[in-house]
Amino acid sequence: xxxxSPAADPPAYPSTDRTVPTRARERASYDRELVxxxxxxxxxxxxxxxxxxxxxxxxxLYARSGERLYVHGSTGxxxxxxxxxxxxxxxxxxxxxxxxxxxxxxAFHHSVNYRSVVVHGIAYQVTxxxxxxxxxxxxxxxxxxxxxxxxxxxxxxxLAKTAxxxxxxxxxxxxxxxxxxxxxxxxxxxxxxxxxxxxxxxYGDPVPADDLDxxxxxxxxxxxxxx
Amino acid sequence: xxxxSPAADPPAYPSTDRTVPTRARERASYDRELVxxxxxxxxxxxxxxxxxxxxxxxxxLYARSGERLYVHGSTGxxxxxxxxxxxxxxxxxxxxxxxxxxxxxxAFHHSVNYRSVVVHGIAYQVTxxxxxxxxxxxxxxxxxxxxxxxxxxxxxxxLAKTAxxxxxxxxxxxxxxxxxxxxxxxxxxxxxxxxxxxxxxxYGDPVPADDLDxxxxxxxxxxxxxx
Numbered sequence: 040x041x042x043x044s045p046a047a048d049p050p051a052y053p054s055t056d057r058t059v060p061t062r063a064r065e066r067a068s069y070d071r072e073l074v075x076x077x078x079x080x081x082x083x084x085x086x087x088x089x090x091x092x093x094x095x096x097x098x099x100l101y102a103r104s105g106e107r108l109y110v111h112g113s114t115g116x117x118x119x120x121x122x123x124x125x126x127x128x129x130x131x132x133x134x135x136x137x138x139x140x141x142x143x144x145x146a147f148h149h150s151v152n153y154r155s156v157v158v159h160g161i162a163y164q165v166t167x168x169x170x171x172x173x174x175x176x177x178x179x180x181x182x183x184x185x186x187x188x189x190x191x192x193x194x195x196x197x198l199a200k201t202a203x204x205x206x207x208x209x210x211x212x213x214x215x216x217x218x219x220x221x222x223x224x225x226x227x228x229x230x231x232x233x234x235x236x237x238x239x240x241x242y243g244d245p246v247p248a249d250d251l252d253x254x255x256x257x258x259x260x261x262x263x264x265x266x
Numbered sequence: 267x268x269x270x271s272p273a274a275d276p277p278a279y280p281s282t283d284r285t286v287p288t289r290a291r292e293r294a295s296y297d298r299e300l301v302x303x304x305x306x307x308x309x310x311x312x313x314x315x316x317x318x319x320x321x322x323x324x325x326x327l328y329a330r331s332g333e334r335l336y337v338h339g340s341t342g343x344x345x346x347x348x349x350x351x352x353x354x355x356x357x358x359x360x361x362x363x364x365x366x367x368x369x370x371x372x373a374f375h376h377s378v379n380y381r382s383v384v385v386h387g388i389a390y391q392v393t394x395x396x397x398x399x400x401x402x403x404x405x406x407x408x409x410x411x412x413x414x415x416x417x418x419x420x421x422x423x424x425l426a427k428t429a430x431x432x433x434x435x436x437x438x439x440x441x442x443x444x445x446x447x448x449x450x451x452x453x454x455x456x457x458x459x460x461x462x463x464x465x466x467x468x469y470g471d472p473v474p475a476d477d478l479d480x481x482x483x484x485x486x487x488x489x490x491x492x493x
Binding site: 057062082083085086087088089090091092093094095096097098100112129130131132133135137140142143144145146147149151153155157159175176179182183186187189190191192193194197201219220222226227228229230231232233234235236237238239240241242243244245246247248249250251252255256257258261262 | 316319360446457461463466
């Protein structure tokens with residue numbers, strides 16, 4: 040008897056009115072793997088919500104766990120209070136990686152190589168204590184893989200002070216620009232340099248806390264200090 | 267007769283209901299120099315606006331010119347079309363720099379060192395051709411200082427395809443976290459490493475365009491290739 044496979048997630052998110060861009064549509068993608076990869080490479084998102092009819096955009100930490108994103112904050116913070124009000128809070132969560140500065144012969148064709156993911160949806164507070172504890176672990180892991188098992192987990196008092204909201208990956212798109220400049224043929228003889236300056240995120244040598252016992256070794260999951 | 271000085275901008279932006287955070291108020295600042303410094307170090311912002319009652323957050327290039335920010339895009343893009351509709355478009359423009367991962371003994375006190383600026387206001391399309399041309403130069407300069415004079419300026423046809431919106435720096439706040447972890451005294455004896463992993467933006471060796479004449483030298487304003 041053949042094994043029954045669980046229903047797999049379709050390879051792409053459905054596109055909707057608001058996930059189809061009005062411009063540069065060729066840069067948009069709904070590919071699940073690409074979306075996951077972009078989300079997994081980051082740990083800071085920009086979370087947008089509406090307050091008194093006006094937009095608010097705040098940077099915050101997030102984590103992806105399967106098809107769900109988690110964002111955490113103080114129980115007193117505005118978006119998290121909003122998400123706790125039963126109906127949830129309409130949000131837009133955006134993650135962006137800048138990969139390069141694109142220098143063209145013409146000012147007009149200057150650009151940036153980037154990968155971004157935009158998630159639309161309703162954020163809800165996570166009330167289940169188990170899921171909240173797992174989400175907090177995931178947020179630590181997202182920024183520093185390996186760290187959540189190597190720190191003291193939140194106690195009941197700390198958990199009570201921390202709100203976690205969830206946002207499911209349903210209405211999602213990725214957008215990316217890669218490659219060199221797209222100059223006009225008639226500009227190619229101009230004397231200006233053209234090409235791409237790669238941009239990356241770099242980590243410096245870890246700086247121990249002032250109150251750290253110097254005999255505690257640097258864990259393997261952190262970058263080694265440069266010689 | 268003493269020279270009359272022009273009225274100087276006050277050293278701080280006035281705080282308003284929406285620029286006073288509900289939490290971590292000690293991290294908020296309205297200092298004009300700090301706000302300018304954070305804005306000047308970046309070139310990609312996250313622009314939030316409201317569409318059909320829901321928030322939208324998109325990454326985009328920006329430039330600061332005095333007390334005004336410029337954002338550009340295709341004349342067909344949603345926020346820029348909205349800003350052209352006479353009354354302007356309520357936006358929130360946020361710029362964030364991540365400076366470090368803060369690892370505490372307890373999961374709860376994990377954090378990120380960062381500097382961010384949040385600007386609230388109404389974005390208007392720039393209709394004056396002179397100001398639009400200056401704004402486009404500024405956007406190129408913001409990402410690559412020295413570049414706008416070393417590229418072909420936009421011609422009339424390109425200018426017609428490019429929309430620029432302006433957003434004045436009036437309702438603005440900066441927020442920053444610096445320093446090491448703030449652990450609970452009773453956690454200090456735990457065996458976990460604690461401290462900060464610095465995060466920086468790095469530039470790689472410039473990659474010439476495929477169609478660049480190899481005799482064109484790398485300009486001085488770009489990073490030198492590493493030996």
